[in-house]
């Protein structure tokens with residue numbers, strides 16, 4: 296008879312874990328607190344507009360494809376995507392604009408023409424980025440850091456000798472200031488710290504691994520929008536026999552003699568041989584594991600930044616905007632100081648605008664655009680959010696008006712808002728953090744929870760709050776690392 300696995304949560308890692316475990320011969324059921332799958336990867340539909348509610352940037356698509364191949368399906372028939380020719384459109388207050396072409400040489404030329412930065416600086420920086428990836432990805436992204444074998448294999452031994460070159464001893468900002476002459480380019484490359492909710496002035500230069508994903512490998516867009524990541528995996532899981540129960544909030548993980556034996560939902564007990572927790576780790580220990588020993592040091596680690604998003608239906612088309620757009624702050628250092636130290640919102644925030652209707656016209660009515668307008672904000676520490684949000688809305692509108700020479704408020708016909716408190720209440724993410732722990736020091740990677748419990752047998756963890764970290768590719772990898780441990 297098949298062994299039974301219960302998964303708590305249907306975030307991307309929970310979905311991926313369900314597909315991997317059923318392929319390993321388990322009978323798998325998923326309990327999801329929400330009435331829908333996907334956790335942070337959901338969508339909002341309002342008055343003719345569709346918005347991807349959470350992630351907007353998609354990298355490393357092979358992590359998705361592997362799940363279909365593994366299940367004997369042709370990925371292209373179930374989940375299709377395109378490679379973006381321009382990864383991002385950058386705008387500054389002084390009128391400068393840069394297109395980050397996927398073609399590195401074209402991007403390097405654009406930077407040389409517009410900023411006077413020697414084109415070769417781009418090529419060299421991206422080579423360094425690929426060097427970090429080649430040395431660290433096998434170690435940090437594909438293996439558990441909590442198993443002895445990880446530290447004695449040949450990839451680890453190679454990396455020990457290269458620690459300095461891998462950026463462990465300097466910050467991202469220091470490294471970028473050496474790589475580039477022009478402050479705008481330093482700012483552009485510092486932005487990659489936000490891809491896991493960190494501060495470029497504190498995070499180690501090792502995180503310069505991220506531009507490698509976007510430039511050397513590519514940025515992609517699912518043809519049916521980001522929400523299709525959830526939908527296609529959910530459909531695959533159902534097709535191969537995973538059972539889902541929605542509105543099924545787990546109240547407790549049942550533990551007998553240091554062994555996880557099931558879960559309890561609204562007083563009903565469900566028994567299993569294996570329990571996988573995809574709920575945010577910190578909130579899981581506070582609630583469904585509250586009777587168990589607490590890994591206090593791991594729980595106390597600082598969290599990543601959060602986000603404030605205005606989903607705006609805009610009744611005009613701006614031809615200068617692409618899928619990903621950044622309107623940079625004039626004082627990036629001050630902005631991050633506000634997010635991570637003052638825990639409030641800077642008056643000149645960097646504004647990110649994601650517009651899927653550029654590639655998927657049916658996401659907005661004719662002659663309109665669906666703007667996902669986001670700024671990075673501190674995680675929730677009980678600030679007066681209503682006051683912060685109304686102030687930020689005013690500043691965002693002023694910035695958009697200045698840079699795009701428009702009156703954006705008069706063009707907004709739909710508005711929905713997501714902010715730290717609602718991110719936490721909708722997905723149970725501790726303090727509304729987008730990516731679990733922040734990576735603002737060189738030890739952060741070692742202070743994430745492992746993909747298994749050291750105290751409770753048969754209890755495993757996957758998702759953005761545990762190893763190897765947040766973001767779609769890492770969450771998919773966490774499910775892989777976790778299932779690879781299970782016989």
Ligand code: FAD
Nearest residue numbers: 304306307308328334335349350351352545758759766767
């Ligand atoms: P989550 O999505 O956190 O889902 C956990 C699930 O568990 C939820 O469905 C929740 O309802 C369920 N759950 C919780 N408690 C219980 C319980 N007791 N019982 C049952 N179910 C429970 N990543 C990128 O790669 N690119 C991006 O551009 C990007 N942008 C982002 C923008 C925003 C606004 C946000 C919010 C996130 C973004 N991310 C991005 C991060 C990415 O979305 C997350 O890292 C990832 O989706 C987290 O997945 P997860 O598997 O950890 O589960």
